[in-house]
Amino acid sequence: MSYVSTLMALAIGAASPLIATAGQWEGPLNGITAEVVTQGYQAYSTSSASLAKLSVALCNAPSEQALAATQAAFKINAQDWQQLQWLNFGPVTYFMRYYAFEYWPDKKGVTQRQLRTLAQGDPSVMDAPKFWTSASIAVRGLTAIESLLYHPDFTPTQSSNHCRLLDKITAHHAQSADAVFKQWQEGKAQDWVFDEEGMGFDPEKVALEQFLQQWIEHMSAVKDAKLETPIGYNGRENLKLAEFYRSDLSLKAIQKNLQTYREIYHAGSPSLFDIAKQNDARLAEQLESLLTDNIKLALLLPDDFFNGHYTKEERFNLAQPLVKSISNSQSTLSNIVTTLGFQIGFNSRDGD
Amino acid sequence: MLSRRSFLMLSGTLITTPTWAALSQQEAGAALYASAYSLDKNTHFFALFDDEGSISWTAPLSQRAHAPVIHPRQSIVGIVGRRPGFFMDFFDVSSNQRIKRIEPSKDHHFYGHALFSADGTQLITQENYYPTGEGKIFIRDWPSGNILQSFSSNGIGPHESVFLNDQVLVIANGGLMTHPREDRNILNLDTMQSNVTYLSLKEGRILNQATHHEALHQLSIRHLDVNQKGTVALGFQYQGDMWDQVPLVALSRLDRPELDYLPMPEDIRVRFKQYCGSVCFDKSGDILAISTPRGGLVAFWHVETKTFLGVENCRDVCGLVSTSNAHEFLLTSGTGAQLKSNPVQNTSEMIKNHTNIQWDNHFRQINIENYA
Structure with missing residues (x-):
């Protein structure tokens, strides 16, 4: 009987998302x-x-x-x-x-x-x-x-x-x-989450959930507001909409954001990457690879990307690989956190 | 257009649909609630659940939906596709069958909300005539769905409407011009202006219309509710910058041309993140609740004195209905929680947490006693 139970436990463990334990996050x-x-x-x-x-x-x-x-x-x-x-x-x-x-x-x-x-x-x-x-x-x-x-x-x-x-x-x-x-x-981060009465509230998990949700949303901001909007990726070009364009920091800001993403993924012991790898190694490595690609692709953009003499089409073509890579990173990160059991905003991120 | 054969078959089905009271084996006063939910990005359902949060009925949906619509007599529940919505599916709860799908007419789409007339013979839909962006109100015959009458909503983006009485419809014209070919992109961000319109359904005449002053033109009036005293509560969604200090909730009345903005502490207003979800009065009509999924809370006011009462914290909360008890609300969230909250007694009780379910934006109560 105990043999059967062990087998069942192993089978469930292999098929289910990571089961939350105290202090897991x-x-x-x-x-x-x-x-x-x-x-x-x-x-x-x-x-x-x-x-x-x-x-x-x-x-x-x-x-x-x-x-x-x-x-x-x-x-x-x-x-x-x-x-x-x-x-x-x-x-x-x-x-x-x-x-x-x-x-x-x-x-x-x-x-x-x-x-x-x-x-x-x-x-x-x-x-x-x-x-x-x-x-x-x-x-x-x-x-x-x-x-x-x-x-x-x-x-x-x-x-x-x-x-x-x-x-x-x-x-x-x-x-x-x-x-x-x-x-x-x-x-600590847990001090800044709001207690929810009677819901088996885990401040550690909720705080990390907030971090992850904000990280995912920031990826959209980098892709849309910082990169696509000023160069007119989906509309009219207006380079003055680039972040810190007067001080010529627009591209460097994006590069720094993308470097930070990798730091977030690897911070702590175990890190989010370690936990994700334990849960779904392929997905975890996929995000690792995308986050690294993001940094490389941003560094490959010319230093004068935002203020040099490029046509709109030239900027579009230069930016396209990075836009796609950030977009893929965002979906992959969303998949990872969902499979880890986080709720990253069904209504809050997509309401009406 | 339905064929004669289809019409007769459908009519037969609908005539034999039992009433809510006949359907329910529960004690008098028992309540059921209708809500859409999702399991993941591609798996969507429509469900009824009881006062204890237990799901008693489900039906699969082809797409994510927005708000339910409850037939006042027969055991029929409908669900409206989310904006831009191209379907409204109706189900006979007794047979677990989808009995009807209503689609908008050419060049129109739904906004996610609809409502039945009190006698259940008419269905009112808010729609976008997207070649021009004009908001429309259609009075449709039930059960055929055929359009009997149409009115201008007297604004753009009529998202939700409620009855003030049998003859007057109150419409939240959100002001956002969109076109389905551009998904939900706002095409008139610089010029948008929302309003609340009191429309005579007898003549299609505007009885009153209130809006924000020009500086608040990006404040979209999105959801609303009305209490027994004819006070209309409005929840806004701001399309401007996150840092702008704008009011997010107001009261309105048929006889008042101005909106009456409700106060709330600034630290709570900031937590709303410029976004109200559902708007709901309690059974007594004295307490107003507004949910904000972005802020993860429901805020409460005493309506008569416009006093802010406090908040109930609940992540990703959006669904909100009054229960059969005065001052009590039932909340649902995208994390699967179903929570009862009474801001007067300062009590809250988790009735169930379906951790694998994401409850969608809005749900409705089916009070069996009311329909008996």
Whole structure:
């Protein structure tokens, strides 16, 4: 009898999705939280502080060299953000910080309009204690900083008002980045999920589910908003819709996002990759291969992909392999997480 | 067009369809609920379940559906294909047979919702005349499905409608112009404007129409419910940026030209992610519930005082109906949960969790007692 039971158990084990056990998701959840998110915010906080410091130096002694140094610090900071952009979850959701860190796509030019208004007004308003709690998210982060450093309407080396604006915004931005880092350092992902009474609630699994859902959704954003939309893949070309196009970071941002995807997949012990491999080795390896291809294909795109002299058709042809690869990665990741027993939004991702 | 032979056969089937009361062997007051569900991307069903969450009847569907429609007398349930919908399937629960499929007329599609008149002789459908994008309301004969009358919905995208009374239909014109050849792409994002229209079914005349001011033109009025006092609750889906601070819920009345936006704490509004799913009053009409699958919660208000009461957390929740008890709601989610929630008593009870089932957007109650 026990022999039959063992055989049946083995048969069920081979045919069923991974059966959830207590602590099963600890490895990937803790790994992603520590290695991708917390470390990412540490780097982001450090580079935000450096950007703020260089902005002060620029305003104290304006020069082209100081401007170039501040622009370089901005680029490092904006790239650090790309490691974190996939996750609108946890401390970054407080005070609309996620949208304040990057107000994009700013289709109506709200940031520049509000920056002009601020630059023309009394700069001391920004010293008021409650200014930043009520300030528009359009002027609180990287999008505004990029405008002040790169938009021809703003001349921080010549206008003390413009520079003061830069100084204030970078200081606030650095404080926000540091606050999020500290909250991640002191807390854990499970603190940020909402308890569901009477449902056998597993905060670890629900937190990882949120991570996975946001990762899948970010893949769509990279493919659609960052790559397809500006080059007019499915419509009219408008290269100004590319992310951070003034600072020429549009392609580098995508490359960083795609590198982060692989880090998410392999973070922790066991990692999501390890668990997926145990469940369905073929599917797990397929995603591994696609995530690697994504990085290679993005690196193969010419550095001037977004700002060089290419026809729309040329850009389409250059982008097509990457568009397809990201799309395949998204479906494969969805398949993997579904077979692992996660619910990634039947109604929330496809309602009406 | 049905042949005479088909018509006679169909009429025979429908005439012999038992009433809900005759069908039910349950005690008086027992309730059944109708909902579509999916097992995976390609496997879809329509089901009835009871007060304890146990599924008592299922029928396979060829595609994913959206909202059920319940015949008020006979034991017939229908389900409308999701937008752009090209079918409405009707089933006789007693025989477990699909008894009818209604398809939209040429160049039209359904929006996922429909409703029967109180006497069950007419079926009202909201449709898109997609060559122009004009919203249409069709009054169809039941059971033939033939169109008896058609009206303009007086807007674009009439997603859901409810009866204010026998003569007045309240329509949520969502404002989104779409064309089936472009899937669900919004073709009028820059110019869209939604409205709620009170339409006289006698004359096709607008009795009242309310909309948002221009700055909120991308706020789509999508789902609605009406209580015994004639107050209409509206749930919105915002097509603008995620960071915009926009109202997501409002009340409306036949005699008021303005929408009355309901307050909620900002941290809860942010969790809605600009998206309301189902809108539902409780049995007393005093409590309003709005689900948001993107936010994983249902929010509650006391209607008279417009007081925000709190939330019930439930991942991927969308389906929402009032139960036969005042202040109590039944919720269904894409994770398979069926949950009873009473925001006045502050109680919630998981009645069943079908972990392999994904309950679809909307479900409806069949109150056997009401139909006896």
